[in-house]
Amino acid sequence: MCADKTDTIDYKHTLNLPKTEFPMRAGLPKREPEWLARWADMDVYGQLRDKAKAETRQPFTLHDGPPYANGHLHIGHALNKILKDMVVRSQQMMGRDARYIPGWDCHGLPIEWKIEEKYREKGLDKDAVDVVEFRQECRDFAAGWVDIQREEFKRLGITGNWADPYLTMNFHAERVIAEEFQKFLMTGTLYQGSKPVMWSPTEETALAEAEVEYHDKHSFTIWVKFRVLESVDTPVVDSEDATGAVQAVSDLAGAKVVIWTTTPWTIPSNKAVVYGADYSYGLYEVTATPDECWADVGERFLLADKLAADVFAKARLEDDQWTRVRDVPSDELAGLSLQHPLAGAEGANGEWDDPRDFRAADFVTDEEGTGFVHCAPSHGMEEFELYRDLGMLADVITYNVMDDGSFREDLPFFGGKRILRAKAKKGDWEGDANGAVMSKLAEVGGLLARGKIKHSYPHSWRSKAPIIYRNTPQWFAAVDKAVGDGQDTYGTTIRERALRSIDELVTWTPQKGRNRLYSMIEARPDWVLSRQRAWGVPLTCFTKKGAAPTDADYLLRDEAVNARVLEAFEAEGADAWYKDGAKARFLGNDHDHDAYDQVMDILDVWFDSGSTHAFTLRDRTDGSEDGLADLYLEGTDQHRGWFHSSMLQGCGTMGRAPYRGVLTHGFTLDEKGMKMSKSVGNTVAPEKVVQQYGADILRLWVAQADYTVDLRIGDEILKGVADSYRRLRNTVRFMLGSLADFDASKAVARDDMPELEQLILHKLAVLDGVVREGYARYDFQGVFRAIFDFATLDLSSFYFDIRKDALYCDGDTDRQRAALTVLDALYARLTTWLAPILTFTMEEVWLERNGPDTSVHLVDFPDTPSAWRDDALAARSETVRAVRRVVTGALEEQRTAKVIGSSLEAAPTVYLSPDLAAVITDADTFADLCITSQITIVEGDAPEGAFTLADTAGVGVVFGTSDGEKCERCWKILPDVGTHSHAGVCGRCDSALD
Incomplete structure (x- = not known):
């Protein structure tokens, strides 16, 4: 170790001390915008594209999953975009032509809802506004937020074609979305059906699974009596009761089958009750009743034996107030029919007088409830599928619930009642429908018990309001029908193609992502394509008046009509569909305009985003040569969102998945592992982190974390990240200072170096493989950890500590030259290896040595000679x-x-x-x-x-x-100090002074 001063002669000026303008304090919040402006002036992204073209590099395309253009960025956005940027930059620096076209999702409810909120604040009626005018407001709103978010993303150091992003609302994009939809139309996978779909009464539209989130909700729960009817078709079956007496099945007549439900509002739509064929059922009789009880002495109930005691407890009956009469085998149940509890009620006008169907079903459970399930097939998918498969849908479908979640006006007792309020009151969305149904059931003696439960319930992720299942006519893409497009390499149906794509064509990071999407695709129903809104790409099709949806000519399939639509969309955007005279314009002279209806639903916004590969990767010159992405990268929720819809869309239009790789990351949580919430006040805004620490600290947080699980962030975590950054910065600063006067012409060959330098080159060669392999596997945590450990343990705490003496105190010796040669090799690699992570800092480091006319982001990782690797030397060094x-x-x-x-x-x-x-x-x-x-x-x-x-x-x-004495120049204590021509120094320092 060398001295900074001596007692007698000041030799400090003779030492080769580090010289650098690179500051210890980074000052990132202030300096990062300067580098951003510099990169923009240099057009670094454009230079890379030109370089790739000149060198005919192999393309690498990360297709951007589009965020919604409707608000400032949150920390999840930052995580996602920084990961994408690390992928793009590292692939580029490993020799690929890494293209990145940022994109935005501009259609659908996230935008439309904001415009409607503005209307509501002004007391305006959206429906009174011209639809084209309304759509223009949505377009302007989205465009404004695109500009805001673009600058927020750029501030994080994200590279890409920011000047020309893709927008789903661009005219060409809207044309291609319509064109992709028309492929479903022309190949026969599109159909109109009526089935229960997730419906938002608040937003008055169907929702996709990806548009739903689950929150706890308090729901009413009721136990309802369905009276057993006598029937001439019911056989009399003898059976023994507990006393051995023989009884006939007719003793069930008048007994009550009890059902349990958490949706009282579905009782008016009940059409059946089902039971489990393999469960044990019994006939039970009430022998006594307490006050405030909805059961009568002598009243008999059919219940699953496993659940009977719990049901009677809910009805406030003690164990000695009811008795089990006898077994009721399932073959007896099969001969019964039931009466709706509202049948014959005064004022019901015969609405519920028809007998209710009663049969076995395999979705019944005896784990909770009563062992019987009430069926309203208009509001439950399992019930719908049961009666669909029986060919009985026409007998059981109802249309009692309107778009806004209110009962139809002419429904007896309940007309106009709402399932949900139009607007939440202190967070409560409960309308008056449930209360009205329960009151009427109690009035007619149809209620046995009621209560409330807290359970996880689906909500719209936009309005945060609860949703319902509601049967409405919708447009679907059939996932199990053969696609008539001849692209059958991976199967003939969308489901077959998707499942084979998942297993044969896509690499999953982490691998568990494969299992999640596979199980979803394997079990999913047909894809609901339609939404009942205004802002989006319409379903560009026509239906024949008077024809049934099942008729072959119900849908107009005409390539000439399709072509006219696409031509108009390319020139005017999807607004052309809504302009006066649109139907006549598109049908032309080929068809009778009065014979067809124009479909006015819009496409599910997930169809929009699922189609982005077509107008981005396929159609753009900076897209992908084969129209496929090398990587889709989003959060784990996109297994049911963008990954999912893109898979379905691609398999429906080009026979396979539009991507070769999928990377998923977790969600962001606060320091305690809690979900972030504005109401709780535990959110972390990227803008504030950047203002306090700089974007590189946020980028380093991403690199240090395991993105395959949920990531925590907060002040203490960021302080730890900043500490790691400072340690790394000091390591780099030492290299820069030591290399200030390095003369590359005096570089020393590896074989002429001391073993210590050869060891560091060996470690560099090993690390080169780790870095390249890690970046190729998108293991940014592994890459950074390997570099950081090398920089802090092998360099700062070992090699630099040892070689400071030679670097500072040697003259122009072979040992000092060798050390400087190694430092130069370290600089070239550490700076470029870390550039995809610490984008701003490594640019600063690069400019310190290479001048203002270049950028670290214009170079590749340097090749590392294989001859540097020496495993035998490494073993000796250990x-x-x-x-x-x-x-x-x-x-x-x-x-x-x-x-x-x-x-x-x-x-x-x-x-x-x-x-x-x-x-x-x-x-x-x-x-x-x-x-x-x-x-x-x-x-x-x-x-x-x-x-x-x-x-x-x-x-x-x-x-x-x-x-010996202490050398006044290098501080070593040696016997020869004071015996040389320069006073107070050792022989090595004397030679250096000469």
Whole structure:
């Protein structure tokens, strides 16, 4: 270690001390915008594209999953875009043509809802506004937020074609979305059906699974009586009761089948009750009743035996107030029919008088409820599918619930009642429909019990309001019908193609993403394509008046009509569909305009985003040569969102998935692992992190974390990240300072270097493989950890610590030249390897040595010679470092005891076993490694009392102090100090001064 000053002669000016303008304090919040402006002026992204074209590089395309253009960025956006940027930058620097076209989703409810909120605040009626005018407001709103979000993304250091992003509302994009829809129309996978779909009464539209989130909700729960009817078709079956008496099945007539539901509002739409064929059922009789009970003495109930006691407890009946009469086998149940509890009620006008169907179903459970399930097939998918498969849908479908979640006006007792309020009141969305139904059931004696439960319930992720299942006519893409397009390499149906794509064509990071999407695709129903809104791409099709949806000519399939639509969309956008005279314009003279209806529903926004590959990767010159993406990268929720819809859309239009790889990351949580919420106040805004720490700290947070699980962030976590950044910055600063006067013409060949330098080059060669393999696997945490450990442990705490003496105090020696040569190799690699992560800082480091006319982001990772790798040397070095640990341990013991202050005061004797002595042969070199002035090596057993470490056999250290005087230039204590021409220095320093 060298001195900063001496007592007599100041030799400081003779030392080769580090010289650099690179500051210890980064000042990232202030300086990062300057680099952003510089990159923009240089058009770094454009230069990379030109370079790739000139070098005919292999393309790599990360297709951007489009965020909604409707608000400022949150920390999840930052995580997502930074991961994408690390992928793009690292692929580029590994020799690919890494293209990135940012995109935005501009249609659908997220935008439309904001415009409607503005209307509601002004007391305006959306329906009174011209639809084209309304759509223009949506377009302007989205365009404004695109500009805001673009600047927020750029501030994070995200590279890409920001000047020409893709927008789903661009005219060409709207034309292609319509064109992709027309492929479903023309190949026969499109159909109109009526089935229960997730419906938002608040937004008055169907929702996709990806538009739904689950929150706890308090729901009414009721136990309802359905009376068993006598029927001439019911056989009389004898059976024995508990007393051995023979009874006929007719004793069930008048008994009540009890159902349980958490949706009282569906009772008016009940058409059936189902039971489990394999469960044990019994006939139960009430023998006594307490006050405030909805059961009567002598009243009989049919219940699953496993659940009977719980049901009676809910009805406030004690165990001695009811008795089990007998078994009721399932073959007896099969002969029954039931009466709706509202049948015959005064004022019901016969609405519920028809007998209710009663049969077995495999979705019944005896784990909760009563063992019987009430069926309203208009509001439940399992019930719908049961009666669809029985061919009985016409008998059981109802249309009692309107778009806004209110009962139809002419429904007896309940007309106009709403399932949900139009607007939440103190967070409560409960309307008056449930209360009205329960009151009427109690009035007519149809209620046995009621209560409330708290359970997870689906809500719209936009309005945050609960949703319902509602049967409405919708447009579907059939996932199990053969697609008539001839692209059958991976199957004939959308589902077959998707499942084979998942297994044969896509690489999943992490692999568990495959399992999640596979199970979803395997079990999913047909894709609901239609939405009942105004802002989006319409379903560009026509239906024949008077024809049924099942008729072959119901849908107009005419290529000429399609072409006219697409031509108009390309020139005017999808607004052309809504302009006056649109139907006549598109049907032309080929068809009778009065014979067809124009469909006015819009496409599910997931169809829009699922189609983005077509107008981005396929159609753009900077897209992908084969129209496929090398990678889709989004959060885990996109297995049911963008990954899912893109898979379905691609398999429906081009026979396979539009991507070759999928990477999924977790969600962002606060420091305690809690979900972020504005109401809780635990959100972390990217803008604030950037203002306080700089974007590189946010990028480093992403790199240090395991993105495959949920990521935590907060002040303390960011402080830890900033500390890691400072340690790395100091390492880089030392390299820059030491290399200030490096003359590349004096570089030393690897074979002429000391073993210590050869060892560092070996480690660089090994690290080169780790870095490249890690980046190729998108393992940014592994890459950064490997570089950070190397920089802080192998360099700062070992190599730099050892070589400071030679770098500062040697003259122009081979050893100093070798060290500088290694530092130059370290600089070239660490700076570029870290550039995809610390985008701004590594640019600063690069400019410090390379001048203002270049950028680290214009270069590739340098090639690392394979000859640098020397496993035998590495093995020897591990032995030497093990011995060194014993020596430094012995010195630390003396330092703690205040015997010495600096290791240079020590001259230990090191006793080595013969095999270790054969490795460590040069005492002076080993003294440099141990940062001591002198060392004596003795082959043989250490004397008693020598310092040893249990994990390092064959080494003992006897402490001793250095002989001689302290060199006033390098601070080593050596016998020859003071015997040379320059006063107070050792021989090495005397030569350096000469």
